[in-house]
Amino acid sequence: MNQINRRTLIKLGAFGLAGGYALSQSNVPAKPTFPEPPVLKTKMLKPGVLEAEVAAAPSQVNIAGRKATLLTYGGSFPGPTLRVREGDRVRLNFINRLTEVTNLHLHGLHVSPTVDDPLAMIDPGQSRLYEFTVPRGSAGTYWYHPHIHKEVAPQLFAGLAGAIVVEGPLDATPGVKEAEEHLLVLKDFALVGSRIAPHNPMDWMNGKEGNLVLVNGALRPMLRAQKSTLRLRLLNASNARYYRLQLEGHPLYLIATDGGFVEKPVELSELLLAPGERAEVLVRLSKEGNFKLQALPYDRGSTGMMGMGGMQNMMSAGPSQLETLLTVVAPSKPRPLPLPASFAPLERLDPAKARVTRRVVFSEDMMASRFFINEKAFDAGRVDFTGRLGDLEVWEIENKGDMDHPFHLHTYPFQVLERNGVAEPFRSWKDVVNLKKDDLVRIAVPLRDFGGLSVYHCHIVEHEDRGMMGTLEVGG
């Protein structure tokens, strides 16, 4: 077992046994530890071939310091992290112990859509084997969640989400490898008693947000840093909540986006994570003290409903409230590592070589709470786009709605070329890109390695469930 796994397991042991408080064999007072998600146990069949099993089941778990009945993977929230290495062959057996149909989506992993089948249906009591090879060059942070059309929103909101961490050679970059690593699954909940609050009609329109804004299922935990440089893997696993992240007194150094490492660290004063997006950042703690990681107010154009004289008027609900997500406690006499100068060059995709340019237009019918792509609601039996394996394509995505919509494409990681005519400031691999009202985003999509039927959709999962999804069939 490598060092990272061992380290994470030690943390898991402490958290799993003591519910957030490290067990101490002496009489030293227990010290709160950061609630790291558990790690999925894998069995090595032979070098480079791993087997693992995870089940979806209703479970009573502790979130925000109270007992709640959630739908979980592996009996925990977040679900256990699948930690694998580039090049690994993975045999993941998934068992459905829910009372409803579900499946798994390996969000962001470049694997065959016949494995990561967005239309797979796994009945209660049934299982399905997800067997795939972890792509080279994909070291980064991914996740898994359900993908049953019309049921994604209630299943995800109820707790079905877990991270996938891909390790690779770039993790050994000086300035990264010595950093103290933590995974932060950002997910909000709303409870009625000890149960998940059901969706109401407004939730289906705006996307459901909850009043409990949690990190790894904990309310405003403390992260007592042992080292002065932190590597935070950030995952927005929320249905609809956006996180405009800022750490008091510290810039964030972006080192990876959805699809892995960028070419060199990018200094950011704040970082916006739309639903489904991931980012990895380095934090350099250079002074002692406590620093809040906050989600700053963000206006995603959601609407509130106001009853007036028997009429229901829609109005903008305005920006979200500021939320404190966690507090970082710097170590004494901190001495952060120098920043890595660079990682590895990313392939440059030349849009002049694209054979096809497609248009994807988001639109809304707010009164009917229906959502469309190119004026059509999702139909699993209809092929919207037909692509050719090996082609580079340019997609022009436009948001003609009033709300933000995060665009997500399965199977094929892409690079953003420009937003509203402005070139992207740096190259990165993405699988989610957010569009504000009236935005026009151009992306380059290489259709590589795998043919089959994939989908693209809004990652406000209520919108996906209410029609904002299309199909892409790639053939040889």
Ligand SMILES: [Cu+2]
């Ligand atoms: Cu949307």
